[in-house]
Amino acid sequence: MDTNLLPRQGNLRNVSISTLLRVAGTLSSTVAITSTVLSESINARRHDAQEALDRHAKAVSDLSKYCQIDSYYVPSVESIVREWKDDLEETFVVLPLDGEDAKEALLREAMRRKPAKADGTGARDSAIWLCIKRRHLKGAHATHFASNNTGDFGAKKGDPSLHPDLLWELGDRAEDFHYHTSINSVIEKLCARTQVSITSASFPEDALLSIVEQVVAHQDLTDFPDFVDRSPEDFGPIESLELAEIRVRSAYSAGGVTVGFLTASFLMPLAVDVHETLGTSVSGRLGGWFELADDAAIVRFDVTLLKELARNRH
Numbered sequence: 001m002d003t004n005l006l007p008r009q010g011n012l013r014n015v016s017i018s019t020l021l022r023v024a025g026t027l028s029s030t031v032a033i034t035s036t037v038l039s040e041s042i043n044a045r046r047h048d049a050q051e052a053l054d055r056h057a058k059a060v061s062d063l064s065k066y067c068q069i070d071s072y073y074v075p076s077v078e079s080i081v082r083e084w085k086d087d088l089e090e091t092f093v094v095l096p097l098d099g100e101d102a103k104e105a106l107l108r109e110a111m112r113r114k115p116a117k118a119d120g121t122g123a124r125d126s127a128i129w130l131c132i133k134r135r136h137l138k139g140a141h142a143t144h145f146a147s148n149n150t151g152d153f154g155a156k157k158g159d160p161s162l163h164p165d166l167l168w169e170l171g172d173r174a175e176d177f178h179y180h181t182s183i184n185s186v187i188e189k190l191c192a193r194t195q196v197s198i199t200s201a202s203f204p205e206d207a208l209l210s211i212v213e214q215v216v217a218h219q220d221l222t223d224f225p226d227f228v229d230r231s232p233e234d235f236g237p238i239e240s241l242e243l244a245e246i247r248v249r250s251a252y253s254a255g256g257v258t259v260g261f262l263t264a265s266f267l268m269p270l271a272v273d274v275h276e277t278l279g280t281s282v283s284g285r286l287g288g289w290f291e292l293a294d295d296a297a298i299v300r301f302d303v304t305l306l307k308e309l310a311r312n313r314h
Contacts, residue, residue, distance in 0.1 A: 001033050001092070002128060002147030003040040005183055008048060011219075011304075012087045015261060016183040018289050018304055019250070021091070023191050026257040029141075032093040034131040036124050042085050049080045101130035114165045115152040125152045133169060142176040144186045153179065160185075191254030196292060198262060200243045207298045208241045212268060214303040215286065224309040226278075235282070236274040242267040249287075258292040261304075284309035 007014055013021070024031045033041075053074070060069060088094075105126035108116045115129050116122035128147075136143040151157040155164060162179035170177050180186045203211075215221075216232040243264045251260030268282045285307040291300040 001031070001037065001183070002145075002149060003033075003037045003044070004148050005146055006033075006037070006041050006088075008044060012084070012091055013304065015287075015304070016187070017091075018302070019187055019252070019259070019261065020183050022259040022289055022291070023187055023252055023254050026255040026259065027190060028255075029190070030093050031091075032095050032135075033088070034095045034128050035097050036127045036131065038085075038088055038094050040124065041088060042081055045084045046077060046081045050077050053077055095131050095135055097127055097131050098134060101134060102127060104130055114163050115149075117152065122152060125149065129153070129166065133166075136170065136177055137173055142178065144178045144180060144189065146180040146183055146186050148181045150181060154181070187252065191252040194251050194253040194258060196248055196251045196258060196260060196296070198246055198248055198290070198292075198296075198298070200246065202292075202296060203243060203298050203301070207301055208243075209239075211266075211286070211288075211301055211303060212238045212241050214288075215266075215268070215282075215284075215306065218303060218306055220306045221309070224306075226311045227309065230278075234274070235268075235278065236271040238268050238270065240269055242269075259289065260292075261287065261289055263287045279311040279313045281312045282309065283312055 006012070007017075021031055023029075056074065063069060105116075105123045108114075108126040109120060109123040112118050112120060113126075115125040132143065132145055145153075147153050150159055153163060153166065155161045160179070160181045162177070167174050167177075178186075178189060180189070213232075216235045216238070221227045221230065243266050246262060246264040249261045249263060251258060263285060265285050266283065270278055270281055286303050287305040287307075288301050288303040290298050293299045
């Protein structure tokens with residue numbers, strides 16, 4: 001996967017990447033980035049985070065001219081970058097760049113040879129290509145390379161087919177090398193879309209309790225005013241969860257396993273001892289990835305997003 005398909009903001013495991021990881025897992029396939037992509041993504045996160053921190057510092061400075069501002073925690077750019085790096089390395093296999101490929105990447109840039117550009121730039125794109133090509137030619141399985149940089153990797157800008165020069169380099173292994181301009185294209189190639197029906201009855205008790213644990217510990221929880229500075233312990237014991245308006249957004253069948261993404265509204269009744277602080281229940285909407293068993297029961301559910309979270313007094 002190329003850098004341009006990784007998110008610049010927010011969580012790494014967005015809907016597309018989460019789907020790809022699920023599908024690849026069922027097929028025992030590897031989802032990888034090169035060490036060059038790792039560095040590019042880390043540096044992009046550093047640049048964007050530093051700009052955001054600078055804007056934040058200026059806003060605080062301007063506001064302090066009019067009122068007293070209490071101190072609060074603001075993460076450093078290094079902690080933000082470190083967290084992003086750890087997330088990338090935990091999510092993907094990182095393919096190292098061979099020394100010979102690094103040398104050739106610089107030569108390609110000087111010689112204006114694809115995927116380097118005609119203006120004499122593009123060593124990093126060349127390094128990415130050479131790393132992927134080396135891995136493909138040494139392996140015995142198909143490779144799916146995803147990058148929306150069609151200007152350098154495509155036959156021409158906007159063309160979703162691999163450039164003829166790069167295709168020629170693959171020799172007799174060209175047939176099992178697949179170029180994609182989106183993550184969704186990879187998913188569609190690896191598996192088949194399917195239709196499934198999921199209701200509240202599809203969730204066994206252990207799946208519901210798992211969702212509860214994920215919601216109260218979700219990293220997006222503090223994005224909602226009612227739950228700033230709340231920890232999972234503040235919610236007390238929650239023994240039930242009610243789901244409604246369940247809508248399957250996508251479902252795929254791969255390797256005999258069905259995975260998909262759904263959204264639903266939910267209601268979590270709260271214990272009496274926490275009513276005074278949080279109310280009688282918490283409601284909202286969630287989205288997450290599911291895996292179905294043969295009997296159409298949910299065997300795993302990962303909450304990836306929360307919306308419209310609120311606490312109710314009655």
